[in-house]
Amino acid sequence: MSAIGIGGWHLGLKTVDEHLAIRIVRSAIDGGINFLDNSWDYNEGASEERMGKALRDGYRERAFVMTKIDGRSKQEAARQLDESLRRLGVDYIDLVQHHEIIRFDDPHRIFHPEGANAALVEARAAGRLRYIGFTGHKDPRIHLHMLEVAKENGFKFDAVQMPLNVMDAHYRSFEKWVLPELVKLQIGVLGMKSMANGILLKSKTVTPVECLHYALNLSTSVVITGIDSMEILDQTFAAIESFHPLSQGEREALLAKTREAAANGHFEPFKTSSIFDSTAENPAWLGEEPRDIRELIPV
Numbered sequence: 366m367s368a369i370g371i372g373g374w375h376l377g378l379k380t381v382d383e384h385l386a387i388r389i390v391r392s393a394i395d396g397g398i399n400f401l402d403n404s405w406d407y408n409e410g411a412s413e414e415r416m417g418k419a420l421r422d423g424y425r426e427r428a429f430v431m432t433k434i435d436g437r438s439k440q441e442a443a444r445q446l447d448e449s450l451r452r453l454g455v456d457y458i459d460l461v462q463h464h465e466i467i468r469f470d471d472p473h474r475i476f477h478p479e480g481a482n483a484a485l486v487e488a489r490a491a492g493r494l495r496y497i498g499f500t501g502h503k504d505p506r507i508h509l510h511m512l513e514v515a516k517e518n519g520f521k522f523d524a525v526q527m528p529l530n531v532m533d534a535h536y537r538s539f540e541k542w543v544l545p546e547l548v549k550l551q552i553g554v555l556g557m558k559s560m561a562n563g564i565l566l567k568s569k570t571v572t573p574v575e576c577l578h579y580a581l582n583l584s585t586s587v588v589i590t591g592i593d594s595m596e597i598l599d600q601t602f603a604a605i606e607s608f609h610p611l612s613q614g615e616r617e618a619l620l621a622k623t624r625e626a627a628a629n630g631h632f633e634p635f636k637t638s639s640i641f642d643s644t645a646e647n648p649a650w651l652g653e654e655p656r657d658i659r660e661l662i663p664v
Contacts, residue, residue, distance in 0.1 A: 366429050368581060369605055370400030370555070372591035373432070376415050377408030381593050383415050389592055390419035394427050396602055402557075402589045403453070404433040404464055405445045406643055406650060413452035425455055431555075433464035433500055434481065435644050437474040441652025442481035446488055460524055461485055461494045465644045466501035472514035475499075477655045482520065498524035502558065502635040503642075505542035512546065522552055524586070528635065529556035531571055531579040531619050532627035537636050544584060553586040561633060562591060568626040571619065577604040579619055582611040 371393050376386040390401065403413050413432060420428060432449045436442035446461060463475055463482070475481045485497050499522060501508055508527060515522060525547055527539040534540050547554050559580040560566055560573060571579075580588040581604075592598050611619075626632055635641035644650055653659070 366587065367398045367400050368585070368587060369398050369577075369601060370402050370431075370587045370589040371398060372557070372589050373401065373403030373412045373416060374407045375591040375593040376403075377410075377412030378593060383418070385594070386415040387419040389595065389598055390416060391424060392595070392598060393592070394424055396598075398601070399427055400429045400431070400587045400589070402431050402555075403449075404435075405449045406433075406435055406464070406647070410448070410452055413449055417452050417454040420454065429459045430455065431460040431462065431498075432458055433462045434485075435464045435647075435650040436481050436484075436652045437471065438652030438655070439479050439481060439484045441650070442484040443488070445650075446484065446493070450493065457492055458494045460496040460498055461488070462497070462524065462526060463499040465642065466499050466507060466511050467503035467642060467644070469507060469510055471507070472511045474651075474655065476514055476518045476520070479655050481652075482518075496523035496553075498522050498526065498553070498555070500526035500555075500557070502528050504537055504636065505539045508539065508543045509546065512550070521550070524553035524555055526555035526557055526589070528558040528561075528633065529554075529580050529583055529585060529588070530559045530561065530565060530633075531576060531623050532561075532565055532568075532632055533558075534620055535624055535627035536630040536633060540583060548584050554584060556580045556583065556585040556588040558633075558635065559588055559590055561635065564634065565632050568623065568632050570622045570626050573600060574604045574607065575619060577601070578608055578611065579616070581605075581608050582616065 403416055434442050434445040436445045488494050560576045630637040639645050
């Protein structure tokens with residue numbers, strides 16, 4: 366599995382036509398980047414559909430395919446997984462993740478007997494997926510809570526996805542609070558938002574290559590980055606080729622350059638606002654609350 370992964374969201378953007386999306390995915394795989402990120406909700410399914418077309422003609426066998434589902438109920442999670450399999454045109458998905466674990470109630474809904482994890486465990490037993498993980502971008506304490514609830518339910522995740530970047534280190538840090546726990550538990554670490562869709566670059570403190578190098582230097586299994594052009598793909602390959610483990614001095618220099626800009630989370634709005642919270646804007650994606658909880662509420 367490659368150290369860099371291709372973000373799926375960009376592949377379905379209106380500014381990226383289908384031909385280009387397919388070319389990006391296939392060129393990435395041909396060049397050795399074989400981890401493919403996606404989500405059931407990206408661009409109303411267009412991201413998965415385009416990736417599915419790119420995976421034809423022998424490319425599926427060369428790729429590690431990951432997608433995410435938003436459903437918190439067993440029924441909704443199963444429905445979304447079915448759609449993802451159909452759009453991607455595959456018999457199985459390598460890694461399926463519970464998307465946007467951004468609320469403290471999400472873990473309990475997912476691990477309820479009628480919750481989403483039951484659907485994924487059944488799908489894994491049926492050979493429709495290989496590994497199970499979760500993602501989130503809001504607060505490292507919610508990630509730690511998800512790990513605690515999983516442990517209480519006798520379950521261990523295979524992978525966890527979270528923001529890991531040169532500004533995260535200064536504010537509500539996943540690197541400081543969650544990363545060591547995942548390493549200790551031997552759970553795969555998927556870094557995302559290394560540039561936060563370019564928002565970090567607007568601070569004028571770091572370059573794209575510095576952002577990728579910082580994330581690659583952490584104890585990550587994969588660093589996922591969005592690519593919406595062949596030029597950005599070439600830039601990504603160049604960053605991989607020029608990467609070397611950062612010395613303590615190099616790492617401290619990058620942190621020093623970003624400390625002031627990162628102090629209040631301004632350039633990480635996925636932590637400090639609801640702008641990146643697609644499930645907050647579309648609560649129906651989560652499915653119904655568990656029946657035994659709904660029955661407690663007076664009519």
